[in-house]
Amino acid sequence: MISPETEELHQKRLILAGYLVFFFFGVILIKLFYLQVLKHEYFWKLARQRTFVRVAIPAPRGRIFDRRGVLLAGDRPSFNLYLDPFYLKEREDQVLRMLAQILGEDFSQIKTEYILKKRKAYGEVLFRRGLDWETVARLEARRYYLPGVRVEARPERYYPFGASFFHLVGYVSAVSRKDLKTLREKGYGPEDFLGRRGLERAYEDQLRGIKGEKELEKDAFGRTVKIVKEVPPRPGKDLFLTVDSALQREAYRFLENRAGAIVVMDPRQGALLALVSAPAPDPFHYIKGFSPAAWRALNNDPFRPLLNKALLSYHPGSTFKPVTLLAALEAGLISPEEEIYCPGFYRLGRRLFRCWRKWGHGKVSLIQALAQSCDTYFYVLGEKLDIDYLARFARQCGFGRPSGLGLPGEKPGLIPDRDWKRRVYGERWQKGENLVVAIGQGPLEVNLVQLVKFYAALGNGGHLMKPFVVSEISDPSGKKIKVFTPEEEGRLPASEENLRWVLKGLIEAVNGKHGTGKAARMKEILVAGKTGTAQVVKKDKDQKEDREIPYEKRDHAWFVAFAPAEAPEIVVGVLVEHGGHGGEAAAPLAAKVLRLYFRGERP
Amino acid sequence: MRLQTWLGEWPFFLALAALMGCGLLNQLSAGGGGYFWRQALFFGLGISAFLLFYLLDYRRILTFQRVFCVYLLLVLLLGYMALAGKRWLYFGLFSVQPSEFAKPVLVVLLALLFCHHREAYLRFSLFVWANLLVAIPVIFIAVSDLDQAFLVFLVGESLIFLAGLSRRLLLGLILAGLAISFVIGPPLWRQLKPYQRARIMAFLKPGKTQKRWSYQTRQALIAVGSGGLLGQGFRQGLSSRLHYLPAKHTDLAFAVWAEEWGFVGSGAVLLLYGLIIFYGLRAGYLARDCLGRFLAFGAVAALFWQVFINLGGVLRILPTASLPLPFLSYGGSSILSNMIMLGIMASVMRRRFSFL
Numbered sequence: 036m037i038s039p040e041t042e043e044l045h046q047k048r049l050i051l052a053g054y055l056v057f058f059f060f061g062v063i064l065i066k067l068f069y070l071q072v073l074k075h076e077y078f079w080k081l082a083r084q085r086t087f088v089r090v091a092i093p094a095p096r097g098r099i100f101d102r103r104g105v106l107l108a109g110d111r112p113s114f115n116l117y118l119d120p121f122y123l124k125e126r127e128d129q130v131l132r133m134l135a136q137i138l139g140e141d142f143s144q145i146k147t148e149y150i151l152k153k154r155k156a157y158g159e160v161l162f163r164r165g166l167d168w169e170t171v172a173r174l175e176a177r178r179y180y181l182p183g184v185r186v187e188a189r190p191e192r193y194y195p196f197g198a199s200f201f202h203l204v205g206y207v208s209a210v211s212r213k214d215l216k217t218l219r220e221k222g223y224g225p226e227d228f229l230g231r232r233g234l235e236r237a238y239e240d241q242l243r244g245i246k247g248e249k250e251l252e253k254d255a256f257g258r259t260v261k262i263v264k265e266v267p268p269r270p271g272k273d274l275f276l277t278v279d280s281a282l283q284r285e286a287y288r289f290l291e292n293r294a295g296a297i298v299v300m301d302p303r304q305g306a307l308l309a310l311v312s313a314p315a316p317d318p319f320h321y322i323k324g325f326s327p328a329a330w331r332a333l334n335n336d337p338f339r340p341l342l343n344k345a346l347l348s349y350h351p352g353s354t355f356k357p358v359t360l361l362a363a364l365e366a367g368l369i370s371p372e373e374e375i376y377c378p379g380f381y382r383l384g385r386r387l388f389r390c391w392r393k394w395g396h397g398k399v400s401l402i403q404a405l406a407q408s409c410d411t412y413f414y415v416l417g418e419k420l421d422i423d424y425l426a427r428f429a430r431q432c433g434f435g436r437p438s439g440l441g442l443p444g445e446k447p448g449l450i451p452d453r454d455w456k457r458r459v460y461g462e463r464w465q466k467g468e469n470l471v472v473a474i475g476q477g478p479l480e481v482n483l484v485q486l487v488k489f490y491a492a493l494g495n496g497g498h499l500m501k502p503f504v505v506s507e508i509s510d511p512s513g514k515k516i517k518v519f520t521p522e523e524e525g526r527l528p529a530s531e532e533n534l535r536w537v538l539k540g541l542i543e544a545v546n547g548k549h550g551t552g553k554a555a556r557m558k559e560i561l562v563a564g565k566t567g568t569a570q571v572v573k574k575d576k577d578q579k580e581d582r583e584i585p586y587e588k589r590d591h592a593w594f595v596a597f598a599p600a601e602a603p604e605i606v607v608g609v610l611v612e613h614g615g616h617g618g619e620a621a622a623p624l625a626a627k628v629l630r631l632y633f634r635g636e637r638p
Numbered sequence: 639m640r641l642q643t644w645l646g647e648w649p650f651f652l653a654l655a656a657l658m659g660c661g662l663l664n665q666l667s668a669g670g671g672g673y674f675w676r677q678a679l680f681f682g683l684g685i686s687a688f689l690l691f692y693l694l695d696y697r698r699i700l701t702f703q704r705v706f707c708v709y710l711l712l713v714l715l716l717g718y719m720a721l722a723g724k725r726w727l728y729f730g731l732f733s734v735q736p737s738e739f740a741k742p743v744l745v746v747l748l749a750l751l752f753c754h755h756r757e758a759y760l761r762f763s764l765f766v767w768a769n770l771l772v773a774i775p776v777i778f779i780a781v782s783d784l785d786q787a788f789l790v791f792l793v794g795e796s797l798i799f800l801a802g803l804s805r806r807l808l809l810g811l812i813l814a815g816l817a818i819s820f821v822i823g824p825p826l827w828r829q830l831k832p833y834q835r836a837r838i839m840a841f842l843k844p845g846k847t848q849k850r851w852s853y854q855t856r857q858a859l860i861a862v863g864s865g866g867l868l869g870q871g872f873r874q875g876l877s878s879r880l881h882y883l884p885a886k887h888t889d890l891a892f893a894v895w896a897e898e899w900g901f902v903g904s905g906a907v908l909l910l911y912g913l914i915i916f917y918g919l920r921a922g923y924l925a926r927d928c929l930g931r932f933l934a935f936g937a938v939a940a941l942f943w944q945v946f947i948n949l950g951g952v953l954r955i956l957p958t959a960s961l962p963l964p965f966l967s968y969g970g971s972s973i974l975s976n977m978i979m980l981g982i983m984a985s986v987m988r989r990r991f992s993f994l
Contacts, residue, residue, distance in 0.1 A: 044758045045931055046923050048800050052935070053919045059946050060912055064905065066953045070863045071901040078863025085860070086876045254880035 087263065088251045091224050094244030095190055095511075097271030099204055099234060101280040102308075102506070106195055108204050108235070113191030114171050116163040120153050121256050122183030130181055137173050138163070165191065165323060192228065194318045196280060199287035201315035202343040203278065203442075203504070205233025208321045222246060231321070233343075234274060234505070236443050241508055241516075244271030272516055275507040277306035285631055286311040289624045294338035295592075295611040296345035298483050299628060302491030302603045304521035305500030307440070309628075310484075312344040337586060344612060346440075348448035348480035352569035353408040353551075353617065354593045355429075355475030357493060357537050360405065362428040363416040364533040371536045374398045377411035381470070388414050388470050391568070405540025406547045408566060410474050417473025422464055425472065426452035431528045432492070432499070438484040439501040439524065448485060451478040476570060487608035489527075490595045493541070494563065494603035497527040497534055541565055542600050554622035555596050560633055563603075564596025564625065566617030589613040594621035598629055605632050647987055650917040653910045654980065658684075660895065660907055661965040667873045668894040669887035673968050680970040684977035691981030695989065696933060700982075702750045709747050709771070712740060716778035725782050737779045737786045738971035741793055742978045745936030747771060748797040753929040759804040768798055784834060785959040789943055796939035797932060841957035854890070857882050858952045861893040862904075869900030889960045891967040892952050907966070911945050914938070914980070921987035930986035937979035944976075 070078065099108040123130055131149060135142040152160045166174075171186055178184075192207045194200060207228040210218060215225060222245075223229065230236040230243075247268030252260045286297040290313035299309040316333055325333070333340060363369050379395030381388045390396065390410040396403070404412035429435060435450035449455075451472060453464040471477035484502055492499045501522040508517040527534065541563035544550045551566040569591040592614035597603035607625045614620030658681050665677040715736050719725070726733040748768055755764060772794030780787035803811070827835070840852040861877035870876065875897035877883045886894050896904040918938030925931040941964060948963040950956035962972040 038756060041756060041758045044802065045800065049919050049923050049935060056915050056942055060908060062955065063946070063949050063953065064908060066955055067901060067904050070859065070953065071865050071896065071904070072867055074863050075866040078860050079866065081860050082864035082876050085882065086880060252880065255882045260880060
């Protein structure tokens with residue numbers, strides 16, 4: 036047997052081993068305590084970050100309807116193609132080759148695209164949006180051979196009337212990376228759409244709704260295991276417009292092959308019946324995406340399709356003359372019965388100011404001055420008027436400030452006065468400039484909506500109605516959130532008698548023997564209106580016929596009319612950019628609108 | 639007398655049963671139904687082996703000749719495995735890992751070798767012989783499974799430690815070890831497989847290699863840490879349920895357990911291992927015969943090293959090693975080999991009062 040000493044030594048070693056085990060287990064226990072109790076928060080956060088993914092559910096965007104409930108902008112399903120790398124892993128090339136065949140594209144290109152997109156995506160890859168029906172059908176038919184390929188319908192913005200409503204309704208497009216910097220705090224994400232123009236932009240906050248959110252549990256392969264939490268989205272509010280879609284569409288057609296704008300308004304309320312700017316791109320292109328060539332062509336088009344011409348400011352030309360006239364009448368600088376002799380020019384000091392009719396109008400009364408748009412008559416008024424007074428008067432008529440319509444991008448125009456001249460040029464106001472402003476030229480600039488608003492006031496007895504285009508905002512269940520009522524901004528600073536005189540002039544301009552706006556005459560309804568021909572560049576003395584002038588230098592043609600003259604139901608403003616003479620280029624278009632409105636006639 | 643034995647030793651059996659229960663629960667969570675039933679089958683086999691060795695008298699059946707024959711057979715098998723470069727022997731429905739059985743065979747063989755040694759410290763010739771007996775299987779195992787080889791080496795050295803190393807021998811060993819590691823260290827490092835090198839690098843420099851290599855360690859730490867005090871609940875663990883943990887039913891079984899049962903659960907498992915080891919050391923301390931002392935100590939040392947290396951790897955105290963955690967990990971060979979050793983140990987415990 037073993038000696039007791041050896042046995043004792045063995046037992047000592049066993050006890051030592053026991054201590055060692057105790058020590059090592061102590062280390063493990065301490066580390067466990069450190070990981071599981073002290074650092075629990077940290078690791079729990081890591082585990083959550085790895086496992087739970089929050090996905091936004093887009094809210095259906097609010098729809099836009101016209102006054103009769105015709106849909107102007109809404110959502111329709113668009114087919115998106117998704118690829119799931121998890122199921123594709125084994126047979127990637129095989130599936131992509133077949134996909135390339137179906138889409139009619141190059142395999143290597145598709146493969147590169149897939150690899151690039153896969154890197155950015157987590158889980159499923161959004162590969163294509165907006166597939167057409169035929170492709171969808173072909174994909175579905177070969178579904179068995181395409182594991183990991185999925186087609187899903189997603190809502191996509193849809194504009195049934197296309198280009199004719201482009202400038203009024205606007206369009207939406209995906210939020211860009213640049214926008215995200217400022218918009219992230221408002222809750223926008225990189226997959227959201229943003230209203231870019233027109234009403235889509237002006238009423239973005241109402242239309243967009245509130246996004247929902249899904250919290251997903253994802254496994255190590257990126258597959259969704261379950262939905263932990265789901266907050267449904269709240270759809271956006273619907274807009275009901277005062278616009279008549281038929282009138283709008285026809286008005287757009289009238290401007291075919293021309294650059295210009297038509298604004299139609301109900302003068303009793305200020306409600307817009309149509310607001311067209313032509314030409315315009317089809318908003319669908321913004322959703323589908325432009326080719327670089329198409330985008331370049333759009334930007335270089337001399338007709339400037341991307342600008343809303345109803346809201347740009349131009350020289351008003353003769354359409355401004357009623358303002359000058361009213362100002363002079365109110366100031367008592369001229370009596371309505373007074374006649375002025377027009378020899379075809381007016382001399383101020385050494386300068387000669389020409390009437391548009393070189394050989395003159397002879398003796399002109401107030402009514403004939405408006406009807407024939409005699410410049411000399413207004414030169415006389417201009418010389419008598421103080422420019423600051425005229426500017427104040429014009430501002431009270433709604434010029435020089437936004438019309439109140441609320442569409443983005445509206446130019447307020449410019450009403451010059453002494454203060455402005457000093458501020459901008461640092462010079463004194465010259466008397467000669469009075470004369471130019473009096474006939475609506477010089478630095479003076481107005482936009483079409485302002486003009487229509489002013490003529491509406493002329494027709495309705497001096498009430499300056501604030502123009503509006505949205506009559507109602509309601510939630511998808513039909514509950515009205517907000518109803519817009521006509522709003523009177525103020526009254527024209529003119530007496531009823533003076534307004535009557537101007538009205539007579541405007542009636543004569545359309546119906547008179549020498550009227551400049553004869554093209555807008557109607558048999559059964561009395562139309563009142565005023566033409567305007569705004570010079571873009573100063574005319575040289577030896578200038579040739581209009582036809583030979585390059586397009587960018589031709590005059591802008593204006594015409595604003597309302598009917599019936601005594602109790603107007605409708606005001607039509609027409610601007611044809613570089614169209615030439617107002618009576619020839621613009622008035623016939625206004626006539627078409629009036630005929631359409633009163634007779635339901637389709638020219 | 640019997641009753642008294644039972645009264646003194648019931649916590650050991652309870653701890654063993656509890657550990658097997660934990661293992662079953664863990665397999666149900668980590669591996670699912672199939673693994674659960676097969677693990678249950680392995681436990682059944684293991685319990686039979688345990689009872690066999692528990693009831694038989696180890697002094698009768700374990701003779702040096704018999705055990706040496708088994709050892710030779712095992713070495714032959716391991717040699718074949720090394721030549722074939724395999725870890726597993728496949729027999730249709732199930733597969734066997736022969737290297738797992740090197741532990742019990744070596745423990746018994748060394749115990750038989752040392753039990754007749756009367757002196758307080760090991761004779762040099764015996765020391766060389768013992769190391770030779772350890773080295774042969776270790777080298778064969780190392781060809782395909784370095785971690786397992788290291789474990790077998792540690793178990794053998796533990797027994798040599800109990801037999802006693804004189805100070806002279808110890809000093810000589812340390813010097814020789816240093817010299818050898820400088821000579822064969824660099825070529826050995828080059829011989830290591832890339833993943834083995836990366837594991838050591840991942841342990842030494844976590845930041846640099848973390849992205850590519852220590853996914854396993856990272857997921858294990860997240861699983862353990864996110865368990866918290868009370869755990870995420872049975873079959874609720876995010877890491878195991880959603881497949882973030884690799885090798886979750888084998889090497890990282892403890893991570894699954896720690897995630898689902900929290901600090902309380904993992905501490906309890908540690909306590910159970912501690913209890914078994916305590917009873918093993920106690921059995922060795924109280925054993926009347928030298929063979930029993932070495933057997934009990936060897937069994938317990940093997941268990942301890944397995945637990946420590948596995949938990950150390952999961953908790954990032956040591957580099958990750960792909961070794962199963964006894965009873966909690968899935969694996970028939972591991973369960974069987976551990977149950978054989980614990981059966982022998984229990985047998986030692988049981989027979990400490992008999993003088994036959």
